[in-house]
Amino acid sequence: SQQGEEDPQALSIQEGENATMNCSYKTSINNLQWYRQNSGRGLVHLILIRSNEREKHSGRLRVTLDTSKKSSSLLITASRAADTASYFCATDSKTSYDKVIFGPGTSLSVIP
């Protein structure tokens, strides 16, 4: 069963625009993380937000978390062609210790 699900599945934008991806999950969580995957490679950790936090920033990334709606969003500002990748949210559930579950991901294309 998927703990997190991203929306949209695919997103295509022009360089310089902002990209927003959403993630929904089903059960109570400790943390929510966002990862990035370049084509055919492993995932790289981007940012973590704890269940008691509402917003977090890291460079051009802004993550929000709404535990009442069980949802999170990842905003990439001033996108670059190099941001083209797949983005995944991941959660560790309060009820399933030690498991980190990923959503199906959003494929982002940034057109130069």
Added chain:
Amino acid sequence: DVKVTQSSRYLVKRTGEKVFLECVQDMDHENMFWYRQDPGLGLRLIYFSYDVKMKEKGDIPEGYSVSREKKERFSLILESASTNQTSMYLCASSLQLEKLFFGSGTQLSVL
């Protein structure tokens, strides 16, 4: 930086073969994970381990087993490979569950 090394980048096997996928991490992490990744399905957890000789089933353990005899090494075993196990396999490790470090993946094709 943490390094997670998967033994093969590409692997081609025949149906019915026993397949070993090896993963080694160099940062003394307690937690290690095996995921498979398929188009449209994202990453699905096969097995994970939070200590040596400890293992827990993930969401899709059927047809797989794992071995963790040493802290740095976590092996995924396909007892009798089938074509529906053709996939990208990703290994990860973490000290706590707050940041996973991934290997580059093994693209397995079962013919």
